[in-house]
Amino acid sequence: MRASAPWLKCETLAVPCESVYLHGVRWRCVSPAPVRRIGRFLVGAILLSVSTSAGGQPLVAQDTGAIEVTVRGDVSGGYATRASVDDSPRPAVDAASVLSGLPSVHVRRLGADGSFGTLSVRGAASSQVGVFLGGIPLTSAADPSLDLGALPLWPGASFRVHRGFAPASLGTTGYLGGVLAIEPPSVTDGERTSWWTAAGSFGALKLRAGDLRREGRVTIAAGVSAARADNDFSFELADPITRATREVRRNNAGYASASGIARVAVDFSWGSVGTLVFGDARRLGLPGSADSPTTASRLETSRMAVGVDVTARTGAQGAARALAWVRHESSAFTDPLGELDPLHPGAVVEEAIRAAGLQIGWRGRPAAPLTLGLVADARIEQFDPGDTAQIEAHRVAGGIGFDLVFRPEIARWPGHPLSLTASARIDARSDDADRAPSREIAPSGHLGAALSLSPAAVLAVHLGALRRSPGFVELYGDRGTLRGDPGLRPERALSIDAGVHGDIGTPHLQLGYEIVAFATEARDLIAFVPLGRSTFRAENLDHGTLLGAEASLLLSTRRLRTSISYTLLSARNTGDDPLTTGRQLPGRPAHDLAYDAAYRFGPLVLRYGLDAVAGTTVDEGGTIVLPPRVLHGVGAALDVPRVPGLRASLDVDNLFDLRTLHTESQLTSRAVPLPLSDFLGFPLPGRALWATLQWSFRQGE
Numbered sequence: 058m059r060a061s062a063p064w065l066k067c068e069t070l071a072v073p074c075e076s077v078y079l080h081g082v083r084w085r086c087v088s089p090a091p092v093r094r095i096g097r098f099l100v101g102a103i104l105l106s107v108s109t110s111a112g113g114q115p116l117v118a119q120d121t122g123a124i125e126v127t128v129r130g131d132v133s134g135g136y137a138t139r140a141s142v143d144d145s146p147r148p149a150v151d152a153a154s155v156l157s158g159l160p161s162v163h164v165r166r167l168g169a170d171g172s173f174g175t176l177s178v179r180g181a182a183s184s185q186v187g188v189f190l191g192g193i194p195l196t197s198a199a200d201p202s203l204d205l206g207a208l209p210l211w212p213g214a215s216f217r218v219h220r221g222f223a224p225a226s227l228g229t230t231g232y233l234g235g236v237l238a239i240e241p242p243s244v245t246d247g248e249r250t251s252w253w254t255a256a257g258s259f260g261a262l263k264l265r266a267g268d269l270r271r272e273g274r275v276t277i278a279a280g281v282s283a284a285r286a287d288n289d290f291s292f293e294l295a296d297p298i299t300r301a302t303r304e305v306r307r308n309n310a311g312y313a314s315a316s317g318i319a320r321v322a323v324d325f326s327w328g329s330v331g332t333l334v335f336g337d338a339r340r341l342g343l344p345g346s347a348d349s350p351t352t353a354s355r356l357e358t359s360r361m362a363v364g365v366d367v368t369a370r371t372g373a374q375g376a377a378r379a380l381a382w383v384r385h386e387s388s389a390f391t392d393p394l395g396e397l398d399p400l401h402p403g404a405v406v407e408e409a410i411r412a413a414g415l416q417i418g419w420r421g422r423p424a425a426p427l428t429l430g431l432v433a434d435a436r437i438e439q440f441d442p443g444d445t446a447q448i449e450a451h452r453v454a455g456g457i458g459f460d461l462v463f464r465p466e467i468a469r470w471p472g473h474p475l476s477l478t479a480s481a482r483i484d485a486r487s488d489d490a491d492r493a494p495s496r497e498i499a500p501s502g503h504l505g506a507a508l509s510l511s512p513a514a515v516l517a518v519h520l521g522a523l524r525r526s527p528g529f530v531e532l533y534g535d536r537g538t539l540r541g542d543p544g545l546r547p548e549r550a551l552s553i554d555a556g557v558h559g560d561i562g563t564p565h566l567q568l569g570y571e572i573v574a575f576a577t578e579a580r581d582l583i584a585f586v587p588l589g590r591s592t593f594r595a596e597n598l599d600h601g602t603l604l605g606a607e608a609s610l611l612l613s614t615r616r617l618r619t620s621i622s623y624t625l626l627s628a629r630n631t632g633d634d635p636l637t638t639g640r641q642l643p644g645r646p647a648h649d650l651a652y653d654a655a656y657r658f659g660p661l662v663l664r665y666g667l668d669a670v671a672g673t674t675v676d677e678g679g680t681i682v683l684p685p686r687v688l689h690g691v692g693a694a695l696d697v698p699r700v701p702g703l704r705a706s707l708d709v710d711n712l713f714d715l716r717t718l719h720t721e722s723q724l725t726s727r728a729v730p731l732p733l734s735d736f737l738g739f740p741l742p743g744r745a746l747w748a749t750l751q752w753s754f755r756q757g758e
Contacts, residue, residue, distance in 0.1 A: 134460075134480070135222030135505060135519040136554060136573055138162075138609070141215035143246075146620055146653035147666050148692065148708045148747050150255060150263065152208040152216075156237075157668070158651035160571070160607035160622045161220050164205060165644060165735035168344065169259055169288040169742040171312045174205035178220055179575060180603040180628040180645045181234025185525055185548070189227055191241040191320070191333045192416065193364050193382045198452050198488070198528045199410045199440035200386065203237075207358060209316035209337050211280025212251040212267030212753075215240040220607075221552050221575060222503045222519050225458030225482045226418055226432045233523050233550045233579060241320045241333050242278030244269045248756035251702075255749040259742060260287030260311070270756070279319040287311045290742040292732045293717045294347055302730050307740060309351050312341035328369035328376065336361045343390075343397065346738035351396040357389045375421020386410040407443040412436060420460075430460035440529050450490035450529040458482030458502075478505040478519075486526055490533045493543040499524045503552075513559040520553040523577075531583050531595040539585060540594040550579040569611045577603040599632025601642060619654040640674075644736075647672025648685075664692040664708070675737045684718040686733060692747075706749040714744040 138159045142149040149155050153174050157164045165183075167173040175183035184201040187194065196203050216239055219227075223236040252266035267280035288310035293302045316337030323330050338359045345351040364382035371377050387409045395402025414436030422428050435455035442449055463477040481502030488495040503521020510516065525548040534541035556573030579601040585593035605626040612619050628645040630637045641647070648671040655664045671685035692708030719728035732740035 134219050134224035134227075135503065136517070136556070136571075137217055137219045139215065139217045141213065142210055143213055146618070146655065147664070147690065148255075148706070148710075148749065149210065150257065150261075150747060151206070152210055152214075153205045155210070155214075156205070156216060156218070158620075158622055158653065159218055160573075160609045161575075161605070161624045161626075162218055163624075163646060163649055166206070166741060167736055167739040168307070168310050169286065169290065170206075170257070170261055170745070171284060171286050171288065171314070171341065172206050172310065175202055176205055176237065177645065178218065178234040178237075179577065179605065179607075180626050180642070181232075181577075182644075184528070185233040187223070187227075187232040187236040188239070189236060190239040190335060190362060191364060192228070192366070192380050193333070193335075193362050193384060194228060194412070194414070194436075195239075195360075195362070195384075197410060197412055197438050198526070199438065199450070201528045206312075206341075207314070207337070207339050207360075208239075209265075209282045209284075209314065209318075211242060211265055211282055211316075211318055212253060213242060213246065213249075213269065213280070220573075221554055221577070222480070222505075222521060222523075224430070224460050225480045225502070226420070226430050226460055228416065228432075228434055228456075233525050233548060233552075233577070241335075242267060242269060242280055242318060243320070244271055244276055244278060249753055251751065251753035253749065253751040255747055257286075257747040258745040259290055261285070261747075274324045276322045276324070277319075278321075279317070281315075281317045283315045285311070285313040288742070291716075292347070292740040292743075293730045294732065295729045305347065305350075307344060307350075307742075309342035309354065310344040312339060314339040314341075328367065331366045331368075333362075333364040333366075335363075345396065347732060347740055348738065349396075351394075353394050354390075354392045354397050356391075358387070360384070360386045371419065371421065374423070375419060377417075377419045379418075380416045381414070383413045384411070408447075409441040409443070410438070411441065412438040426464045426466065428462040428464075431457075432459070433457045447535050448490045448529075448533045450488065450533055452486055452488045452529075454484065454486035456482050456484035474509040476507040476509075478507070479503075480505075480521075484526075488529070488532060488543075490529065493533060495527075495532050495543045495545075497526055497547060499526065499547060511559070513561045514557060515559055516555075516557050518553070518555040521551075523550040523552055524548065527583055527595070534595070540588065540592065542595050545583060545595060546581045546597050548579065548581055548583055550577050552577040565614055567611075567613050569609075571609045572606070573608075574606045575603075576605075579603070598630075599634070601629065602631045603628050616657045617654070618656075619652075621652045622650070624649045641672070643674050643676055645673070646670045660696040660698060662694045662696075664690075664694070666690040666692075681737070683734075683737075684720055684731070686715065686718060688715060689713060702754050703752045704750075706747075706751075708747045708749070710745045710747070711743055716740070716743040 140155050140159055142155060145155045147154055147158065151170055153164045153166065156162050161179045163177040165175045176186050177183060178186050188196045188203040216237060219236040221235050227236055227238065248270045250268045255263040263284040265280065265282035269278045290307050291304050292307060294305045295302055314337065318335045320331060320333045340357045341355065343351060343354040343356055362382065362384040364380055366378060366380040368376055368378045390406040392398050393403050414434060416432060416434035418430060418432035420430040438452040440450045458481055461479045465475060467475060484499045486497050501522055501524045503519055505519035507515060507517040527545040527547065530539060530541065531545055532541045532543050554573055554575035556571060558571035561568040581597040582601050583595060584598050586596050588594040605624060607624045609622045610620065626645055626647055628642040630640050630642055632638055650669040652667040655662050667689055669687045673683045675681045675683060689712040690710045691712055692706060694704055694706040697703040697705060716733050717730045718733055720731045734740050
């Protein structure tokens, strides 16, 4: 319902068609043969990615961690992958760059760095992925998708992606695509003071600084960041009349942002008390689509979240925890020339989201082979549309759940090689808006098992039922072009995954790998379908089937570090509509590969990265397939001699300046250029140069 996300509707629009008119040209499906060839190339790249080298110094002097590709932490949450700013194999200029290389994680951008971006996990839409910061939900009924472009970074920022299944302790197991859990600053990796600054193409400037320390019983972790960019770049566009190409300048795409985060915790003999404060503000231009550019439309957003947690030990084998939190978000959309809303030129649309919640839980070991976690939580949420014609909506929700891990003793296999897991929740909600109430009781959960044959081979399988409740705009519409339905059923899915992962280590080589296959059958997917001209109505659709495999590999030696992540996905509409059944769901690439390698020569580290995406459709009919694209990146980092902790880096993204792809059109006898994009009509920039300088001082160094 927020003005910041009108283009999110294109992810769920169900428009049955055999072709689409764009810029006056009728586009048709390209031959699948190039897609098959790209697929064979990507699979082959996995087999060729492993190489080794011995001797010399450790590869990374400051970035000592490794990309986790195996199940870590609470195994009741299923497969999870961790990434952090410190361990990122590519320049961590924004959150999207840190997350984009993870298995089954696909980031879609509307433009250059800092522009609107969405996150998809295992083919799920962005509204089906939950986002939490230190247990505080950043997504809600009023704003179900997180804008990755607005998510700031700070020194040591760390993320954990739960793919498909998440622990009940996070507050829900009902997201169809999984959960992104953002970890607050912590001294777990040691006390330090650090800063990072960068200057890049398109007028980009970035700065972040942080301090993590412990003074007696008090732990203080804080970070600040600021960024700005003009984001003006050129791209080629086909003329709708002559079909000749012309160069167009992308304007009104700049942004400026600032943020801060702090966590203070005090330890006592019985436990601890902590406080988390997070806030950010952002102002950005809304450039519009390629064929309908704007010059003055803009959006201003702000967000504040505060959480207070108390942890108390309950004997030697357990601890109780309580978390209370509040969150406030506001946005102001300005369109002085009526470029995006011609019916209301000069209008200022101000909206606000207010939410508060409480969570109480206990985790411990009631018996030697059993680990049990219990949780109960409740929250209230309000959407305030300001003076607009949209509907003010309220939600009261709560739930109870448990996470269980059972490790039985097996005489022939000492050391608890078998783990049986279970996670379940029962959630209830009550919505009210304009005397159109909506209520629901939703059970969800999953079961799992993991068998450790050795550290090099751990087998795991999870299966369960997932749900997502409809959001306010889907239930009640916006009193404009979108019409809601208070009787919408929640999105439901049955999902299963199975795989193997392991770690192999020698004095000169460390190898970690993970291979997982997954399948999801979704029902009652919510989409906005056409209802007359320029009007859409929220409806429950039939079925969708997601089948796929994800593979990750990390290899490091004393000089070399190389990693690869590949996702193969088949996302099909399996409903009853004859125009769309069996077709690929839009925005989900069939092949997605990320490869990174770094090699050290003394104080110098050289980097190479590759991103390849193929088989992405843009319409519900599956008739428009974006041409495959392969982007290259290179970089060099120097640990400055005689200045401990100081590193200078130079990186180039999109090395070969790919800005245009060529697609065949039925109305021309030759291929017509199409701007490189994730969302059709919103071009991406070409080559980008980043110069960075960072310094980190760790306690005791």
